[in-house]
Amino acid sequence: xxxxxxxxxxxxxxxxxxxxAEAIDSFYNLKKSPEDAKxxxxxxxxxxxxxxxxxKCLDGGYQAVLLCDLDMMLPPETLERxxxxxxxxxxxxxxxxxxxxxxxxxxxxxxWPLEPLFDTPDTGLIEIGATGFGCLLVRRRxxxxxxxxxxxxxxxxxxxxxxxxxxDYGTVGGDLRFCYRCWKIGTPVYMLCDLLCGHLALFPxxxxxxxxxxxxxxxxxxxxxxxxxxxxxxxxxxxxxxxxGYVESRIRWHQGEVKVLFERAKKLRDxxxxxxxxxxxxxxxxxELQQQLEDLGKEELAKGKVEVQLE
Numbered sequence: 001x002x003x004x005x006x007x008x009x010x011x012x013x014x015x016x017x018x019x020x021a022e023a024i025d026s027f028y029n030l031k032k033s034p035e036d037a038k039x040x041x042x043x044x045x046x047x048x049x050x051x052x053x054x055x056k057c058l059d060g061g062y063q064a065v066l067l068c069d070l071d072m073m074l075p076p077e078t079l080e081r082x083x084x085x086x087x088x089x090x091x092x093x094x095x096x097x098x099x100x101x102x103x104x105x106x107x108x109x110x111x112w113p114l115e116p117l118f119d120t121p122d123t124g125l126i127e128i129g130a131t132g133f134g135c136l137l138v139r140r141r142x143x144x145x146x147x148x149x150x151x152x153x154x155x156x157x158x159x160x161x162x163x164x165x166x167x168d169y170g171t172v173g174g175d176l177r178f179c180y181r182c183w184k185i186g187t188p189v190y191m192l193c194d195l196l197c198g199h200l201a202l203f204p205x206x207x208x209x210x211x212x213x214x215x216x217x218x219x220x221x222x223x224x225x226x227x228x229x230x231x232x233x234x235x236x237x238x239x240x241x242x243x244x245g246y247v248e249s250r251i252r253w254h255q256g257e258v259k260v261l262f263e264r265a266k267k268l269r270d271x272x273x274x275x276x277x278x279x280x281x282x283x284x285x286x287x288e289l290q291q292q293l294e295d296l297g298k299e300e301l302a303k304g305k306v307e308v309q310l311e
Contacts, residue, residue: 007083008035010062012053014133015042015070020200023070030068031076037062040070047174050133051155054143064139071097072134073198081195082137085125088187089142089179092135092195093120095205100213104199105191106130106176110183112165114176118216123194130179130189133157135197145185 013027019042032038039056041049050067057065066079072094075081082090095101106114106129114129143156150156157174165180166172179189198204 006035007033008061008063009033009037009079009083009137010053010057010060010065011036011038011068011079012050012056012065013038013040013068013070014046014049014053015040016044016046016049019070023072023200026073027068027070029076030074030078031080036079046133047155047157047159050157050174054138054156057140058143062140064137067133067136067138069132069134071200073200073204074135075195075197078135078195078197079137081192082135085190085192087125087137087190088139089182090125090137090190090192091128091131092197093191093193094132094134094197094199095207095210097199097201097205101205101210102216103210104132104134106179108188112167116216120191120193125190125192127188128191129183130176131191132175133178134199135195142182142185142187145187146181149181149184 009032011027011030011032013024015023027040028038030038037060039053041053041056043049043052046069053065053067056062064083066082068074068078074092078092082092091105094104096104103117103120105117105120107117108127108129109115117128120126146156157178159171159174160177161169162172162177162180163169182189196206198206
């Protein structure tokens with residue numbers, strides 16, 4: 001049994017247009033202290049939902065935020081267990097919901113790309129390089145310190161480039177960017193390996209499936225191929241990390257976007273011209289009608305002898 005330490009944590013359920021009823025039940029069954037709060041943050045994009053939760057944590061004077069994806073099956077004591085570790089950034093252990101399954105965790109280190117962590121102990125707390133936002137407790141002091149790294153108006157969580165780590169302008173997920181910045185401010189990320197969380201696919205993905213598929217071997221093969229191809233691309237095209245074909249495809253895509261925007265602007269301009277013509281015509285008609293009424297004379301108008309039919 002874990003004690004309810006005095007605290008004030010925002011427990012944020014993060015979801016999109018579709019969430020699992022099982023995950024919702026799991027979220028609302030999480031134990032909390034009287035000062036803790038539970039809120040759902042639903043948006044089409046997960047980074048926007050998580051950013052909203054972080055801002056609510058800051059604006060509401062909470063000590064921490066617990067980010068819970070609404071495709072997760074979380075043990076009721078999740079918040080208690082993570083809080084009692086005393087760590088500023090700490091996650092439960094869960095697995096990718098894709099096959100082959102693998103822990104959503106990367107080894108600690110400053111070499112990019114981070115190497116996936118396959119071998120996790122059955123119990124205990126370990127330091128890792130990065131994890132996802134599926135079940136992550138972040139204390140407020142981390143956010144206060146991380147603010148110094150952000151450009152004006154930049155959110156804590158966003159999917160964009162991380163040139164200083166990757167050496168290219170490819171998009172990096174918000175979870176990896178956030179964990180990288182934790183490392184930059186000197187805050188390690190931890191994982192509580194015996195806090196097992198199910199990741200809902202058609203069934204909870206967990207350690208049993210990982211061991212059944214042969215452990216890390218299937219996923220390691222995929223990862224090594226990805227890492228090898230990325231290195232080859234970087235060597236062939238300098239630090240940009242993008243080969244010529246990719247760059248040309250992005251240029252064509254942007255050219256297409258510009259063409260669409262130009263055609264849309266032209267259409268709006270034509271509509272504006274037509275609207276101005278119509279207004280001019282109606283203004284002339286109104287002036288003509290006004291003149292006709294004045295010509296009829298005030299006396300006849302007052303007696304109601306003139307009927308003006310407006311069509």
